Amino acid sequence: MIETADIVTFLLMGCVTYLTRIMGYLILRNRTLGPGTRAVMEAAPGCVLITVIAPYFATDRPADLIALAITLIVATRFSFLPTVLAGIASAFLLRHLM
Structure with a gap:
């Protein structure tokens, strides 16, 4: 059975991921991004996913x-x-x- 704390954690992680995307868009919408900056911005959701997967290594x-x-x-x-x-x-x- 899934515990309430786990559900709340997943929901909060989803909200944080969504907020980082929206805030990035709002802050950088009038700027031109270089290739390095663009790569970092595209990799951010993968970094959040790793926080979900990493405990299974242990x-x-x-x-x-x-x-x-x-x-x-x-x-x-x-x-x-x-x-x-x-x-x-x-x-x-x-x-x-x-």
């Missing part, structure tokens, strides 16, 4: 560790959406089977 559950390995392998070959879907599916199946 888990002792084999299903999570295997799902994490599968997700990392898929990430080296495919774009973001297939990687997320593979991670969710592998975690679901492995948790169910193990």
Whole structure:
């Protein structure tokens, strides 16, 4: 069962991610960005996603560790959406089977 604190944490993380995008747009809307600045701005949501994934590196559950390995392998070959879907599916199946 998902705990209330987890749901609140996910919602707040989503709000923070959304606010960083909106604030970035509002602050930088009249400026021209260089290639380096543009790359940093595009990588920001990925950094937030890592904060969600990182605790699973320290888990002792084999299903999570295997799902994490599968997700990392898929990430080296495919774009973001297939990687997320593979991670969710592998975690679901492995948790169910193990």
